[in-house]
Amino acid sequence: MMSKGVLLFCFDTEYTKYHKILERCVTLIKKNLKVEITVVTDFETFNKIKPLGFINYKFIEPELGNTKLGKTWKNVDRHLAYELSPYDTTLVIDIDYFCFTDNLLELFDTEYDFLVPDTAYDLTGRNTFDLRRWSMIPMVWATVLLFKKNDKVKKIFDTVKYIKEHYSYFTKMYRIYSTNLRNDYLFAMALQQINGFVGYEKMPFALPTLPSDCEVIEITNEGIAWKYNDQISCVENQDVHVLNKEIFDV
Amino acid sequence: MDIRELKKQSDLSYDIAVAKRNALEKAHSRQVLAYNGNLFRADPQTICLVRTLKETNGTFFILDTNNNPVEITDADDFLKKLIERNQEALNTYHQMYETFTRKGE
Numbered sequence: 001m002m003s004k005g006v007l008l009f010c011f012d013t014e015y016t017k018y019h020k021i022l023e024r025c026v027t028l029i030k031k032n033l034k035v036e037i038t039v040v041t042d043f044e045t046f047n048k049i050k051p052l053g054f055i056n057y058k059f060i061e062p063e064l065g066n067t068k069l070g071k072t073w074k075n076v077d078r079h080l081a082y083e084l085s086p087y088d089t090t091l092v093i094d095i096d097y098f099c100f101t102d103n104l105l106e107l108f109d110t111e112y113d114f115l116v117p118d119t120a121y122d123l124t125g126r127n128t129f130d131l132r133r134w135s136m137i138p139m140v141w142a143t144v145l146l147f148k149k150n151d152k153v154k155k156i157f158d159t160v161k162y163i164k165e166h167y168s169y170f171t172k173m174y175r176i177y178s179t180n181l182r183n184d185y186l187f188a189m190a191l192q193q194i195n196g197f198v199g200y201e202k203m204p205f206a207l208p209t210l211p212s213d214c215e216v217i218e219i220t221n222e223g224i225a226w227k228y229n230d231q232i233s234c235v236e237n238q239d240v241h242v243l244n245k246e247i248f249d250v
Numbered sequence: 251m252d253i254r255e256l257k258k259q260s261d262l263s264y265d266i267a268v269a270k271r272n273a274l275e276k277a278h279s280r281q282v283l284a285y286n287g288n289l290f291r292a293d294p295q296t297i298c299l300v301r302t303l304k305e306t307n308g309t310f311f312i313l314d315t316n317n318n319p320v321e322i323t324d325a326d327d328f329l330k331k332l333i334e335r336n337q338e339a340l341n342t343y344h345q346m347y348e349t350f351t352r353k354g355e
Contacts, residue, residue: 103279111287112316121275125268204289204315205279208272231265237342238276 004108005036005087008095011062011074012045016245018095019048024219025095026052031221032102035091040077040084058084066181078142078183079164082149082157092145097207097241100223104239107146112201113153115146116187121206123235124228128211135176135185137192141207142183143241159190208235212243219247266350273346280339285328286321288314292335300329 006029010022022039029037030053038056041049046057062074081092089108093099107115118140120129147153163170163186170189171178178185191200210216210226218225223236281292290296296312303310304325311319322328 101280103282106282106284106289109284109287110289112289123268123272125264125271201316201318204282204291206275208275208279231261233265233268235272235276238272238279 002088003036003086004089005038005085005091006033007038007040007081007085007087007090007092009040009075009077009081009092010045010049010095011042012048013072013074015071017048018245019045021245021247022095023050023052025093025098026055028099028221029093032099033105034102035105035108036087038084038086040080056086060084068180073180075183076164076181079157079160079186081145082147082154085149087149089146089148092142092147094143094241096243096245096247097143097239098219098224099239100235100237101239103205104144107203110146112146113148113150114156114191115201115203116140116142116191117144117203117205117207119206120209120241123208123210123226123240124214124233126211129209135188136174137188140184140188140191140202141241142187143207144203145187146203156190156194159194160186163189163193207241208238209241210243214244216242216244216247262353266353270347270350273343273350276346277339277343280342281335282315283331283335285331288318288320289316290314290332292332292339294336297329297332297336300325300332304329 008022008025010018012018026037026039029035036056038058040058040060042062043059046059060077060080063076064072064074066073066076078092081090091104091107118138120141122128147156164181167181167186171185174189176185176189210224214226214228216224216226217232223234223238224240224242225232225234283290283292299312300322303312309321309323310325311321314320
């Protein structure tokens, strides 16, 4: 029988307690997706994670050097997902993507080798994410990835590794204005290259996303409430990708 | 005319519009359905197409959300699942819509 599961990456930094975000993320995955979970982390972060029940852990030393708004950002190990995943079919989810539904389960019941979403939906109604149109190629959101283990997908990840090594060259070539390394850009470039420059298969929905200028004021097992511009809004039973990382104390 | 009252009404209308838009997006996400290893959208277009094709063909081909051709061999089962998912999503949307209507009154 083919195995399936969720792969998460979590590394604390001196600025952000990502392990707190992981704890919420895992709770929701267990409640709504009910599939096996593997967390890729380091010992320093692992020691702070509260007991979360049955979960697999894989330990690596995260690659350093990337920053976001001047702060350390340990996000450059996503290209290792293929090697690190113990599953035949893997769903890689950013830990700031909260699964308040079982919608992602549908993806496991498919035969696609590799799926990624290419649009995000701004929950504040401002269409914030329609601005990423400078580049010569379509962008993707590597927040959620589905892949199967086979030769074709191995080549996708090999291409991701190659582009990561020559990131500066490729971002210039594709007119991607990026001061740091983003997995969204890495995967967008790799998929463009390995798929013969003619497009690839995508998830047929937009990622519901809360922009980083929204202050998250409450997270429950059903939904999330946020404040923007002195107005409080909420969604329930809808997946949410939270860009403001100051959510660990909510 | 109380300008504060008008602004309050305007803010409320905006809140309702955004919440309605989010609820509709939620319904769209929920309409994604895996069948025979492919993804489909349980929307009116797919439902009508399957229903129409099934009238004259035992098996037929339709395109999935990534434009891959998929053979449908059990149209009744597929149509049943499409309708179920479509109505589940719209029922939830309707419940949300009712709360917006009450808020706006």
